[in-house]
Amino acid sequence: MITVENITKSFTQNGETVVALDDVSMEVSAGAVCGVVGPSGAGKSTLARSIALLDKPDRGSIRVDGVDLLSLDGKQLRAARRQIGVVPQGDSLLRQRTAAGNVALPLEAANLSPQDRRSRVGELLDLVGLTDKATVYPDQLSGGQRQRVAVARALAAKPSVLLADEPTSALDPQTTDSVLTVLDRARSELGVTVLVVTHDMTVVRRIADDVAVLDGGRVVEHGNVVDLVSEPGSYVGSTLLPQTDQAEQLKPSVSGHDVVAEVVLVGFAAVGALLPEASNRFGIDLSILGGGLTRLGDTPVAKFRVGLTGEGSESALKWMIERDAHVRRAPAKVEVAA
Incomplete structure (x- = not known):
């Protein structure tokens, strides 16, 4: 030591x-x-x-x-x-x-x-x-x-x-x-x-x-x-994770989705199954808008920008956080300049 x-x-x-x-x-x-x-x-x-x-x-x-x-x-x-x-x-x-x-x-x-x-x-x-x-x-x-x-x-x-x-x-x-x-x-x-x-x-x-x-x-x-x-x-x-687009493109108004978030997933189970399971469990459409996969030593890690569409989008996001996904959410509402 x-x-x-x-x-x-x-x-x-x-x-x-x-x-x-x-x-x-x-x-x-x-x-x-x-x-x-x-x-x-x-x-x-x-x-x-x-x-x-x-x-x-x-x-x-x-x-x-x-x-x-x-x-x-x-x-x-x-x-x-x-x-x-x-x-x-x-x-x-x-x-x-x-x-x-x-x-x-x-x-x-x-x-x-x-x-x-x-x-x-x-x-x-x-x-x-x-x-x-x-x-x-x-x-x-x-x-x-x-x-x-x-x-x-x-x-x-x-x-x-x-x-x-x-x-x-x-x-x-x-x-x-x-x-x-x-x-x-x-x-x-x-x-x-x-x-x-x-x-x-x-x-x-x-x-x-x-x-x-x-x-x-x-x-x-x-x-x-x-x-x-x-x-x-x-x-x-x-520097280590795949890049997603700039924060401005996290806004739902830009992507057309109900919820847009940046999600970091760690480990084989999370990387391989968490996103499709959330989609199926809550009956939502989940799209990968950017990002990708990498490996830190023997541990797979993914960083994605995802778009969620459907009534269960907020519940799906909360469910992923409870299962140790690291999430940075876009604003729920985006003000439009007059």
């Missing part, structure tokens, strides 16, 4: 003080994947570097598995740092070492025996799907393969936390998917808590349990991804 409380970090740039993190607090549950997103300059990488103790915050506390990292020094601090694996931004592999040699680097620093090193390196290359590339040098690997080797190296010392800074930057979609699969396997097979700094919301959609949105050095949204997408006005929802 990662617990960040009231972290502040500032820098001096061109003679002026720049606040990179401003009273940031967040928590990542053990064994979860948390995406940290936000615009350029929001403080995402500074947060990751602070958790890894590569940058020391001005104030606040950082706890990993209950241990306050900022209170440690000397041998205790070095031991704590070994519990945090870091995949830095960009290509960080040593060119004179093979893939296996790069993965073995932290194990050599820990003075593991050659036999134990070979065994651990083999396990990790298998985890990232690169057993056949053990003797290949970085310049002979693709960008995605180099990133997967970097993840394997970060996992070599068996950390409890893995921090990945823009691990899919400049990768094509297929290669991105292969890197995300590795990060997901690290969580599911090794029980590692993963924090991913990214500008790519595909990363959040594909593997994140939780997400933190930073803007101007502050956390403006934080929580479970599926919960956040259902909140009206959520940045996470607006």
